[in-house]
Amino acid sequence: MSTPQKPLPWTPEVRDPESRERADFVESHVDLVRFLAVRISSRLPANVDIDDLIHDGIVGLLDAAEKFNPGRGVRFRTYAETRIRGAILDGLRQKDWRPRSVRMRQRDLDQTVGLLATLNGRPATEEEVAKAMGLDLANYRSLLEGLHVGPLLSLEDLANSDPVTTGDRDMPDAPLEQRDLLEAMVEEIQGLPERERRILELYYNEGLTMKEIGNALGVTESRVCQLHSQAASRLRSALSPRIHATPLPKTAARGAR
Numbered sequence: 001m002s003t004p005q006k007p008l009p010w011t012p013e014v015r016d017p018e019s020r021e022r023a024d025f026v027e028s029h030v031d032l033v034r035f036l037a038v039r040i041s042s043r044l045p046a047n048v049d050i051d052d053l054i055h056d057g058i059v060g061l062l063d064a065a066e067k068f069n070p071g072r073g074v075r076f077r078t079y080a081e082t083r084i085r086g087a088i089l090d091g092l093r094q095k096d097w098r099p100r101s102v103r104m105r106q107r108d109l110d111q112t113v114g115l116l117a118t119l120n121g122r123p124a125t126e127e128e129v130a131k132a133m134g135l136d137l138a139n140y141r142s143l144l145e146g147l148h149v150g151p152l153l154s155l156e157d158l159a160n161s162d163p164v165t166t167g168d169r170d171m172p173d174a175p176l177e178q179r180d181l182l183e184a185m186v187e188e189i190q191g192l193p194e195r196e197r198r199i200l201e202l203y204y205n206e207g208l209t210m211k212e213i214g215n216a217l218g219v220t221e222s223r224v225c226q227l228h229s230q231a232a233s234r235l236r237s238a239l240s241p242r243i244h245a246t247p248l249p250k251t252a253a254r255g256a257r
Contacts, residue, residue: 006028007028007029007031007032007076007077008024008025008028008029009076010025010065010068010070010076011025014065014066014068015065015066017062017066022065025065026058026061026062026065029061029065029076029077029080030058030061032061032077032080032081032084033054033057033058033060033061033084034054034057036057036081036084036085036088037050037053037054037057037088038050040053040085040088040089041053044092048092052091052095053088053091053092055091056087056088056090056091056092057084057085057087057088059087059091060080060083060084060085060086060087060088061080061083061084061087063083063087064076064079064080064083064084065080067083068080102146102147105143105146105147106147106233108133109129109133109143109144109147109229109233110233110236110237110240111237112129112132112133113129113230113233113234113237114237114238114240115132116128116129116132117234117237117238123191123192123193123234126140126141126230129230141226144225144226144227144229144230145222145225145226145229147229147233148225148226148228148229184239185235185239188234188235188238188239189235192231192234192235193231195217195227196227196228196230196231196234197231198217199213199217199224199227199228199231200228200231202216203228210224210225210228211224
């Protein structure tokens with residue numbers, strides 16, 4: 001078994017796509033691409049080809065090598081990780097690998113959850129959503145579990161913009177609309193029922209698996225999947241108007257603030 005190559009330090013020469021420094025530098029960081037691709041693939045259906053994830057991740061690595069700015073005080077691998085992960089997620093979205101039936105059921109759920117939240121002025125309970133969809137509670141929970149295909153995407157898709165998914169969210173030159181969307185997402189997450197909010201925190205912030213979250217909360221893994229799907233649906237329905245709204249011209253947006 002070969003020893004992984006030690007990551008080379010970033011230098012300005014790496015920006016040149018034709019340079020030998022660029023090729024050697026990228027090759028020395030391919031292990032990071034493989035690590036992230038494997039981690040993401042573990043949360044996706046078996047029909048998703050890991051080689052496709054690695055290919056997309058390398059695109060993100062090349063982008064990171066070209067755009068990295070050491071003056072920001074961030075380590076290259078920290079910066080590259082967000083670019084690689086974002087490129088993999090973007091590739092998954094573009095391939096639209098989810099079955100059509102799953103997308104249709106998800107749309108129906110999102111519409112129902114959003115309508116009930118508007119009518120009630122609060123997040124709807126499981127029983128209320130099930131009743132509105134003409135399902136008993138057991139079948140509704142089965143629906144939630146069935147929609148839990150590729151959980152990684154259900155939250156990341158909310159932002160649905162390259163700079164957000166590739167790690168520019170904290171950069172001062174990130175588009176104003178994207179920063180507003182992220183602020184709105186944080187606000188909506190805070191308004192989720194406590195257990196759903198905790199599941200998102202453990203999954204996305206702390207990197208726990210669904211099984212690990214279930215052990216931490218004292219529920220089954222399938223129950224965690226159900227609650228994750230429901231939380232993601234609440235967020236999609238709440239943020240959808242912002243995501244699909246036509247952005248204001250920059251001059252008008254500034255003038256309105």
